[in-house]
Amino acid sequence: MSKLITKDNYEEFYLDYLEGNLSGETLLAFEAFLDMHPDLRIDDSSFPVVEADESTFDSLRKLALKQGIDMNDLTAETLDFFLIARQEGQLNADQEAQLNHWLEANAHYRQDARLFALTTLQPDYNEVFTAKEDLKKPVGGRVIPLWTAGLAAAAGLALFFLLNTGNNPVSPVNQSGGNPVAVEQSDSVKERNNQLDSANAGNPSNASGSEKTEKRKNREKTFYPTQIRHDNEPKKEVTPRRRVVQQRNILQEGTILASLEKRNAHLSEENKTITPLYPYIEPSLTPKNVDVNNDMAAISVNDMKNPIEPVTSRLSETLNRPIDFRTAKANKQKGGGFYLKIGKLEISHQTASL
Amino acid sequence: MAVLQSTLCYMNAKEYNNAIDTYADNLFRFVVKHTRNKMLADDIVQETFAKVWEKHEDIQAEKAKSYLFTTAYHCLVDVMKKESRSGSIEGIERKGNSDTAHLFDIQKVLHEALERLPEIQKTVVLLRDYEGYHYDEIAEITNLSESQVKVYIFRARQTLKTYLKDIELVA
Numbered sequence: 001m002s003k004l005i006t007k008d009n010y011e012e013f014y015l016d017y018l019e020g021n022l023s024g025e026t027l028l029a030f031e032a033f034l035d036m037h038p039d040l041r042i043d044d045s046s047f048p049v050v051e052a053d054e055s056t057f058d059s060l061r062k063l064a065l066k067q068g069i070d071m072n073d074l075t076a077e078t079l080d081f082f083l084i085a086r087q088e089g090q091l092n093a094d095q096e097a098q099l100n101h102w103l104e105a106n107a108h109y110r111q112d113a114r115l116f117a118l119t120t121l122q123p124d125y126n127e128v129f130t131a132k133e134d135l136k137k138p139v140g141g142r143v144i145p146l147w148t149a150g151l152a153a154a155a156g157l158a159l160f161f162l163l164n165t166g167n168n169p170v171s172p173v174n175q176s177g178g179n180p181v182a183v184e185q186s187d188s189v190k191e192r193n194n195q196l197d198s199a200n201a202g203n204p205s206n207a208s209g210s211e212k213t214e215k216r217k218n219r220e221k222t223f224y225p226t227q228i229r230h231d232n233e234p235k236k237e238v239t240p241r242r243r244v245v246q247q248r249n250i251l252q253e254g255t256i257l258a259s260l261e262k263r264n265a266h267l268s269e270e271n272k273t274i275t276p277l278y279p280y281i282e283p284s285l286t287p288k289n290v291d292v293n294n295d296m297a298a299i300s301v302n303d304m305k306n307p308i309e310p311v312t313s314r315l316s317e318t319l320n321r322p323i324d325f326r327t328a329k330a331n332k333q334k335g336g337g338f339y340l341k342i343g344k345l346e347i348s349h350q351t352a353s354l
Numbered sequence: 355m356a357v358l359q360s361t362l363c364y365m366n367a368k369e370y371n372n373a374i375d376t377y378a379d380n381l382f383r384f385v386v387k388h389t390r391n392k393m394l395a396d397d398i399v400q401e402t403f404a405k406v407w408e409k410h411e412d413i414q415a416e417k418a419k420s421y422l423f424t425t426a427y428h429c430l431v432d433v434m435k436k437e438s439r440s441g442s443i444e445g446i447e448r449k450g451n452s453d454t455a456h457l458f459d460i461q462k463v464l465h466e467a468l469e470r471l472p473e474i475q476k477t478v479v480l481l482r483d484y485e486g487y488h489y490d491e492i493a494e495i496t497n498l499s500e501s502q503v504k505v506y507i508f509r510a511r512q513t514l515k516t517y518l519k520d521i522e523l524v525a
Contacts, residue, residue, distance in 0.1 A: 060505065060508055060509070060512075061501075061505050064501050064504040064505045064508060065501050080508070080512055080515075081508065084507075084508050084511045084512070087511065088482075088507070111519075112515070112519075115515045115518045115519055115522075116511060116515050118460050118464070118515075118518055119464065119511045119514040119515050119518070120483050121461070121464055121465070121468065121479065121480065121483040121484065122461050122483070123380075123383050123483075123484045124383065124465075125379075127379070127382060127383050127386060127392075128378075128379045128382065129378040129379050129381065129382035129396065129399050130396075131396060131399075131400065132374050132375065132378050134400075135374050135378070135400065135403045135404075136370075136371045136374055137367040137370055137371060137407065138367065139367045139368045139371060
């Protein structure tokens with residue numbers, strides 16, 4: 001024996017000793033150890049031993065676990081399984097015939113067969129749930145999916161902008177950003193009116209400042225008749241009216257610039273010594289078809305140059321519209337000015353020579 | 355018998371209402387057999403439909419019945435646990451058999467016998483006999499294996515048969 005039995009390890013020998021697995025010198029050594037330490041000895045009768053009982057796995061469960069039904073399993077002990085299987089509709093015609101044949105041979109089991117046939121429960125149809133209507137949900141209500149809500153929001157925004165940009169003249173969009181061309185051209189008209197004032201006066205130095213101011217006021221009143229009407233008439237609650245400014249009209253027909261041009265021509269005939277101080281602008285003026293102006297003070301658009309060519313090129317690509325911008329400084333021989341064309345929109349301005 | 359539209363689409367309000375018409379009574383009978391309390395059964399059926407409506411967009415219309423019975427069974431288990439703790443069910447139980455007096459005698463005895471079955475056996479045999487569910491469907495509703503369902507049904511039938519036999523011997 002290679003291992004010494006001590007109080008620290010005697011348990012591992014004890015189990016083998018009780019089960020009779022110790023032999024030879026190990027057995028002798030362990031018995032000598034127990035003699036030396038009688039307090040460690042265990043009474044054999046108090047040592048618990050679990051013994052298997054006679055119970056077996058349930059025969060019904062065994063049959064239920066099987067796949068399919070084997071009629072060879074039919075015995076008096078398993079009869080309930082087959083009777084229930086018939087009641088459950090699990091037997092085919094052949095199996096049912098075998099069962100009936102077995103029952104004929106064992107008549108005292110017929111009562112069991114009859115009772116099993118009665119074990120199917122029938123519902124009581126008088127028992128009903130009475131609160132059905134309370135549980136029902138309304139049918140046919142419109143279900144608005146989320147995407148339609150988004151669409152509605154977008155439509156609302158579009159309507160908002162449409163109304164604000166179209167019919168509300170007091171809105172900031174309309175006043176400032178809505179018609180930038182009209183504002184710009186109105187300012188230029190005023191400027192030209194001022195120039196006309198100077199020209200019509202013949203000798204500007206003779207005209208007093210107060211007279212100029214008066215004339216300007218009158219002329220401005222001419223261009224803004226609605227203001228005159230409002231000043232003279234009792235104040236009414238006026239429905240804001242949309243201020244219609246059509247770019248095409250400005251550029252092609254009946255424009256303020258065109259009227260100024262006519263007036264200038266008329267004045268030139270009356271007093272040929274007066275040099276027109278405002279620039280001559282052809283409505284259909286383009287760099288290609290512009291005529292060479294006989295007036296030495298005026299500068300042709302062809303003589304203008306684009307000082308910011310990369311910027312306009314890039315802007316043209318970004319906006320996907322042709323942009324032409326040219327400018328020239330006034331000198332002693334010729335006047336200056338600028339020419340800007342964005343898509344169909346053209347704006348130009350010229351100044352007199354120095 | 356109204357039948358739910360067998361489409362692949364999910365349950366909408368109309369199909370939900372059809373399910374109420376079609377299955378509410380079945381659910382009620384199934385539940386009341388367990389609770390033996392009609393008011394409690396009403397509550398469970400109502401709760402079942404409320405839960406189904408919460409999930410109706412995820413439930414295929416053709417599987418509505420199975421979903422309803424599964425939900426009802428889970429509600430039932432929860433309620434039975436609570437009620438058995440408080441003992442309220444026991445106070446009502448087994449008094450109301452006069453309600454079944456109109457039934458044939460055999461069915462009356464059978465329903466008396468049903469009261470003696472363990473709850474799980476009662477559940478599976480009711481689903482089997484009342485609703486005609488197959489074993490696999492009952493297994494799905496009750497979260498049991500198919501063989502467990504089979505065993506419970508067989509045991510329930512044995513108990514019912516034994517009860518009938520005892521009554522017959524007494525008579």
